[in-house]
Amino acid sequence: MPTRPAAGRRAIEVLLEAELPRAEGRRLVLVDAVWADGDEGRDFTVQIDGAARRVHVTDQDSPLGITEAWQRHLADTGPDGDGVLVVTGRVPADQLGWDLRGHAVRRRPLAVDRAGIVTQLFGAENLDTRMVREEWLLDALLDAEPSGGWPRVGGVLTRDRALRALLAARTGLGDTGADSLDLDADTLFDWSRGPAGPRRFAELAEPERAGLTEWLAQVTGDAAPTLLALAADGRGADAxxxxxxxxxxxxxxxxxxAGFALGTLFGSALGSFDALTPYAAAATGVLTRWIAQAEAGGPAGADARARVVAVLERADQLADTARLTPLLTEDRLLPSGYRTRLRALAATLDGRPGAAQDALRRLADHQLATLYGESTERARTAVRLVRWLDTPAPDASSVGQAVREHLRSTGRVDLAVGILAEGDSSRDGVLGEAYHRLIGRVRDRRRELDERFARDLATWTEAASQQAPNGALLIEDVLAEAAAPLARDGGRPLVLVLDGMSADVAVDLAAGLDPRAWTEICPAGTTGTAGRRPGRLAAVAMLPTVTRVSRASLLCGAAADGGQDVERAGFTTFWKKRRRSSVLFHKGGYEGTAGHRLAPALLEELAHEERIVGVVVNTIDDALADGRESGRARWRTGDIAKLADLLDAARGSGRPVLLVSDHGHVLDRGPRDAGPTPADGVQGARWRTGPAGPGEVALAGPRVRAADGRITAAWRDDLRYTARQAGYHGGASLAEVTVPVLAFVPSDSRIPAGWTALPAEDTVPDWWRGGAGPVTEPAPAPEPKTQGRGRRQAAPQEESLFPQPGRGTPGEETVRSAAYRSQRDFVRLPPADTAVAAALDALLTAGGKLSPAAVAAAAQAATGKSQRNPERFVTVLERLLNIDGYPVLQLVESGRTVHLDKELLRQQFTGGAPA
Incomplete structure (x- = not known):
């Protein structure tokens, strides 16, 4: 006897829905199939012509059994009842008598055409012929039909469409109602991490699992069989x-x-070791893409980061279980490999920079280096300090040079120490101890510099005054030397005084400003330390370095002491002498009331066409006094109350901004239970009267505005005379005496006459960035030789950029080319050829990347003509060089960096066609 097909409830329902409307009242349905759903589900109802009909299914293997079942059904429901009896079984049609068949629908057993039923359920006109032979697929589609039915497809129901719908219904992978489902390894691995989908897959019958596995392997790749085998084994989350x-x-x-250990982890899910290669490739491809999403940031990036960390931490746990970890220390993806490289770096921090830089390169090469950005940046900071320790002591022969060098270089040492002092998030004891030893070495050297500076300060203070500053910019001259020049020709600077802003805070704040919004500038005639040009301004605070004397002197433009009333009167008098009106806001005066981010009075003054506006912001000084934890080293605009709003308001009003401090501070990094240093004549946290002892210096002269012109100030960072706070000021250390003076203009504004753009590259010492190139490079190439600012001594690798030896630098060859000359005719007011050539040569020397300010500075150095709007200059360069839309030169990294494509430059301007 041939095997009859199986029919479940859904197949019977569809059969009844099709046959009963034209059955002329017959209530017996003979089905040429066996019942597939067991004893459960034999009684149900179907909707026929809007009415519910009760159905009972019975299996019978003989004509007598069918007759008895029909008689029982009639007795139970009555001759006029509407209940339907469905008889399934193995009785051939020719063994049924005509009296019984006369009661049956169509008077014969009905065949169950599963292919036809599936076609009907999808509302299709035809069925993919391949599906007719796949009983497992037809049965699964009948069994898995969603409560709302299968999606209507019309036309032909293709095998792929049916399998996608089945996969979604059975395992939750995709949407049964979608027209298509993008299935790839990413989708499959992401699905495997959820508990429900793999569990539902494991519960499927073996033929269905095998069919889905074969199809998914064809669609998503060779990794699918292993992944689905893990899911069927209940280990989908570990796929x-x-x-x-x-x-x-x-x-x-x-x-x-390692392969033997892997075999124990995979178990029977691994069909053969040959399957490992495609499976591993698919998994790492998925994770690499997730890592890229995480590095992109934003909410989606945060979600991707959480997924990556969870997967990799689990991988490390599995490796540890199988004793694989010692074999995988060189891996570029596992967290254990990252930690191994981090420890290797820690072992180099007691030596010279070479080994540390090599270890940093290996760490940065790990795929998690960006994902563990804070840890990587902290390690990079440690290597920077190792480089600084290896540099010669700065040659600061005067107080003025010393404070400029502190703002340019040693202030960054203080910033780096603060970052390192926070400790690493890994809480690795070996790494923490290495950082601790490095901090100790750095602080020892910093104290040597502070001790030498304190001696020079004592000598200088004896005679220094506004009339004889001896090469230093005094804090009382900052308004005259920096603010007043910004106010020439109708300029309206906003003078922002950040009380307590030391050099480390200043350089961090400046680095955080968006170059698309702000361009840093400095006076065109300034000369930085070691002959560097240009350079930031740094002033010497009034003594003692406390707010009452130093801030008052700053805002009055003359040696003074007093509170807010003195400052307001002095600020008004200073500007009145220069025939300008002014207003000064203190804490509470510029903060907005409910509904206002800034006080309306301040906004009104900023909108004034002539008024000079000053604002005093106390956030830093208050935070130190209130106990802000010294472990937090970084200060960005968002950390300082209303600073972002003040900058936005200034930019909206087209005002340049002078960002200045009144004094700096030192942080308390001593033991929390350490008490103050016992001393006589205590006047403040870091100064007193009486003879100087160890770690102190005696200061006397016209610039000492307390205790009858004679005080004793601490220069060691661990001395204090009062109760513990987060930080202190009043002493004679470089950090406290140095007053940063930073100037910015809105990037869409012209640079004032007498000022020049200050490239970010020129504000960073070599030990910080490790050589030439973009400031953010962790391990840049060695610095190329230069001959004066902006002029490149062509390196051998650059000489072959254009195959025309002896005809000049690549930049000069570009501006001589016919393609450039033709393009130049279409650009309004193009810069001089010399400027363009110098900018290109500077970019090529730096490896193709520089800040807009550095590009403009190179052009200015070559022509002597000020490029007063770096962003506009770069925009014009784009128009000149990007012929036919090819991106020879473009702004990247949110406008922070100008990128030059060397190969496209060669192709476009030597007759070659871009690839």
């Missing part, structure tokens, strides 16, 4: 971690040993 481990094991120095 991606195991794939990562497989990749690590295949690439380790002992793949055979």
């Amino acid at each position: 991606l971690p195991l794939g990562v481990l497989a990749a690590a094991a295949l690439g380790c120095p002992a793949p055979a040993d």
Whole structure:
């Protein structure tokens, strides 16, 4: 007897819905199939012509059994009832009598055409012929039909469409109602991480699992069988971690040993070791893409980061379970490999920079270096300090040079120490101890510099005054030397006084400003330390370095002491002498009331066409006094109350901004239970009267505005005379005496006459960035030789950029080319050829990347003509060079960097066609 097909409830329902409307009242349905759903579900109802009909299904294997079942049904429901009896079984049609068949619908057993039923359920006209032979697929589609039915497709129901719908209904992978489902390894691995989908897949019958696996392998790749085998084994959540481990094991120095351990982890899910390679490749590809999403930031990036961390931490746990970890220390993806490289870097921090830089390169090469950005940046900061320790002591022969050098270089040392003092998020004891030792070495050297500076300060203070500053910019001259020049020709600077802003805070704040919004500038005639040009201004605070004397002197433009009333009167008098009206806002005066971010009175003054506006912001000084934890080293605009709003308001009013301090501060990094240093004549946290002792210096002269012109000030950073706070000022250390003076103009405004753009590259010492190139490069190439500012001594690798030896630099060859000359005719007011050539040569020397200000500075150095709007200059360069839309030169990294494509430059301007 041939095997009859099986029919479940849904197949019977569809059969009844099709046959009963034209059955002329018959209530017996003979089905040529066996019942597939067991004893459950034999009684149900179907809707026929809007009425519910009760259905009972019975299996019978003989004509007598069918007759008895029909008689019982009639007795139970009555001759006029509407209940339907469905009889399934193995009785051939020719064994049924005509009296029984006369009661049956169509008077014969009805065949169950599963292909036809599936076609009907999808509302299709035809069925993919391949599906007719796949009983497992037809049965699964009948069994898995969603409560709302299958989506209507019309036309032909293709096998792929049916399988996608089945996959969504059975495992939750996709949407049954979608027209299509983008299935790839990413989708499959992401699905494997959820608990429900893999569990539902494991519960499927073996033929269905096998069919879906075969199809998914065709659609998504060779990784699918192993992944689905893990899901069927109840280990779907480990599919991606195991794939990562497989990749690590295949690439380790002992793949055979690692492979054996992997076999125990995969178990029966691994059909053969040959399957590991495609599986590992798919898993690492997925994770690499997730890492890229995480590095992009934003909410989606945060979600991707959480997924990556969870997967990799689980992979490390599995590796530890299988004793694989010692074999995978060189892996570029596992967290354990990152930690191994981090420890290797820690072991180099007691030595010279070479080994530390090599270890940093290896750390940065790890795929998690960006994902663990804080840890990587902290390690990079440590290497910077190792480089600084290896540099010669700065040659600061005067107080003025010393404060400029502190703002340019040693202030960054203080910033780096603060970053390192926070400790690493890994809480690795070995790494923490290495950082601790490095901080100790740096502080010892910093104290040597502070001690030498304190001696020079004592000598200088004896005679220094506004009439004889001896080469230093005094704090009482900052308004005259920096603010007043910004006010020439109708300029309206906003003078922002950040009380307590030391050099480390200043350089961090400046680095955080968006170059698309602000361009840093400095007086065109300034000369930085070691002959560097240009340079930031740094002033010497009034003594003692406390707010009452130093801030008052700053705002009055003359030596003074007093509170807010003195400051307001002095500020008004200073500007009145220069025939300008002014207004000064203190804390509480510029903060907006409910509904206002800034006080309306301040906004009104900023909108004034002539008024000079000053604002005093106390956030930093208050935070130190109120106990802000010294472990937090970074200060950005968002950390300082209303600073972002003040800058936005200034930019909206087209005002330049002078960002200045009144004094700096030192942080308390001593033991929390350490008490103050016992001393006589205590006047403040860091100064007193009486003879100087260890770590102190005696200061006397016209610039000492307390205690009858004679005080004793601490220069050691760990001395204090009062109760513990987060930080202190009043002493004689470089950090406290140095007053940063930073100037900015809105990037869409012209640079004032007498000022020049200050490229970010020129504000960063070599030990910080490790050589030439973009400031943010962790391990840049060695610095190329230069001959004066902006002029490049062509390196051998650049000489072959244009195959025309002896005809000048690449930049000069570009501006001589016919393509450039033709393009130049279409650009309004193009810059001089000399400026363009110098900008291109500077970019090529730096490896193709510089800030807009540095590009403009190179052009200015070559022509002597000020490029007073760096962003506009770069925009014009884009128009000149990007012929036919090819991006030879473009702004990247949110406008922070100008990128020059060397190969496109060669192709466009030597007759070659871009690829």
